[in-house]
Amino acid sequence: MNESSSNQRPEVVWHDQSVSREDRERQLAQRGCVVWFTGLSGCGKSTIANAVDRKLSELGAVTTLLDGDNIRHHLCAGPDRLTAEHGPEFAERFGLGFGAIDREENIRRIGAVAELFASTGIITLTAFVSPYARDRQRVRQLIESVGRGGDFVEVFVDTPLETCEQRDPKGLYKKARAGEIQNFTGISDPYEAPPSPEIHLQTADKSPEALADEIVNYLKQNGMLIRT
Numbered sequence: 001m002n003e004s005s006s007n008q009r010p011e012v013v014w015h016d017q018s019v020s021r022e023d024r025e026r027q028l029a030q031r032g033c034v035v036w037f038t039g040l041s042g043c044g045k046s047t048i049a050n051a052v053d054r055k056l057s058e059l060g061a062v063t064t065l066l067d068g069d070n071i072r073h074h075l076c077a078g079p080d081r082l083t084a085e086h087g088p089e090f091a092e093r094f095g096l097g098f099g100a101i102d103r104e105e106n107i108r109r110i111g112a113v114a115e116l117f118a119s120t121g122i123i124t125l126t127a128f129v130s131p132y133a134r135d136r137q138r139v140r141q142l143i144e145s146v147g148r149g150g151d152f153v154e155v156f157v158d159t160p161l162e163t164c165e166q167r168d169p170k171g172l173y174k175k176a177r178a179g180e181i182q183n184f185t186g187i188s189d190p191y192e193a194p195p196s197p198e199i200h201l202q203t204a205d206k207s208p209e210a211l212a213d214e215i216v217n218y219l220k221q222n223g224m225l226i227r228t
């Protein structure tokens, strides 16, 4: 792949690497891809993604899991986490919150990291609310333009808001309803459901294990796991 045409600055030039993606995928006996979970807070993204990760690992696949709460500790930390070490100006510039532009940058960074993993032949699972269709579409474009069509597998974890709010494992819905958290997805901020995800998980009355099996079967059927 040659990205020099997309560079804005001529002094920054794309450098092809000597071990190709195909070499790495042959070695791993799998196809690098991004399995992108999206849905409301509490819909089950982390639980199902962890179950998929474990099942794939048991099948001998090489995987990684990027999970919202963890990524917001470091790569996409908020201003509060950055101030002590980097100072207020840096924290203000690079720290991310939950406004629309902050979420856009959050998803852009994660998309770029996911692309790096997928290009190394790794089955990359991501679990982010990612409420905006345009942000997810941009990641899809990146993954598929650097890799191949079908490398971006969007998984809509479709759990009704009422169920998520009943679960409320972190007490965030309660705080959002009380006005203590602003821009809370589903309460005071939008969630744009994917119109045509590769996998639409209707979670009602299904266990995380059963839902994870649906995803593993999709990956097997679509040639991501060459050894099985």
Ligand SMILES: Nc1ncnc2c1ncn2[C@@H]1O[C@H](COP(=O)(O)OS(=O)(=O)O)[C@@H](OP(=O)(O)O)[C@H]1O
Pocket (backbone or CB within 6 Å): 040, 041, 042, 045, 046, 068, 069, 072, 098, 102, 103, 104, 106, 107, 127, 128, 129, 130, 131, 170, 172, 181, 182, 183, 184, 185
């Ligand atoms: N305002 C607001 N809206 C939504 N979610 C919030 C908010 N504030 C904090 N949280 C907690 O942060 C987790 C979502 O982070 P993400 O990085 O996945 O969000 S996003 O993709 O940028 O929209 C989300 O994690 P999950 O519950 O695992 O989805 C919440 O625990």
Ligand SMILES: Nc1ncnc2c1ncn2[C@@H]1O[C@H](COP(=O)(O)OP(=O)(O)O)[C@@H](O)[C@H]1O
Pocket (backbone or CB within 6 Å): 039, 040, 041, 042, 043, 044, 045, 046, 047, 048, 127, 167, 169, 203, 206, 207, 208, 211
């Ligand atoms: N299919 C399911 N059925 C019942 N409970 C579930 C299911 N999936 C997740 N849960 C529970 O819902 C809560 C939120 O799940 P979690 O994976 O943390 O959601 P998210 O990552 O989308 O915020 C957890 O307590 C989890 O055990």
